[in-house]
Amino acid sequence: MQIIHCTKKLLNELGALGSKMPAGHPAGVLGPWHANLIRIERRKCILFTNDRTLYSFLVPGVKKKDDVHDLFLMNLNAQLAVEGLRQGEILKALDEYSEIAVAPTSNRSVLGSMNDLVNQVEFLISRAGGLEKADMLRVNMMLNRVPMGALKYHYAVEKVYELFGRTDKVRELVDPFTMTFSKSKAQILP
Secondary structure, rough: EEEEEEEHHHHHHOOOOOOOOOOOOOOOOOEEEEEEEEEEOOOOEEEEOOOOOOOOOOOOOOOOOOOHHHHHHHHHHHHHHHHHOOHHHHHHHOOOOOOEEEEEOOOOOHHHHHHHHHHHHHHHHHHHHOOOOOOOHHHHHOOOOEEHHHHHHOOOHHHHHHOOOOOOOOOOOOOOOEEEOOOEEEOOOO
């Protein structure tokens, strides 16, 4: 069983109390996560951040009736696939979360990194033209390519690759804001 540590705001939204979990590090490749409820363009969104790697993804448009466990699994699956992980690696990661426990936050360092990530994701969504126009897979990929001070200025996605024992290079984003470069000038595509 793995743990998703939720902020008080998210616990209140879920109507969950959260349970005190015993100290220690749960086994598994990715391990525990933290989650926070934020609002972007007046919509409720959940930012999930992995404790070990700071790998993060934003799930926009969350409703009270949504099952957080299902949202987490669907979005983790999609994000790991788009990052280029092999199907076997993705299944190994998802198997860790067949059962989860919801608990209060436990790591102030992760929460501090999440505050920085909220600012980054707000900028990325704004730059993409808002939540309606933003390709969330691409936004989340860019979010995981922000150098993080807590990781000694490495990318979170690099740490995920390390956990899976991958030595190949992380996928690079050639056109993070749909920019193409010709020989004469850069153009922004609609």
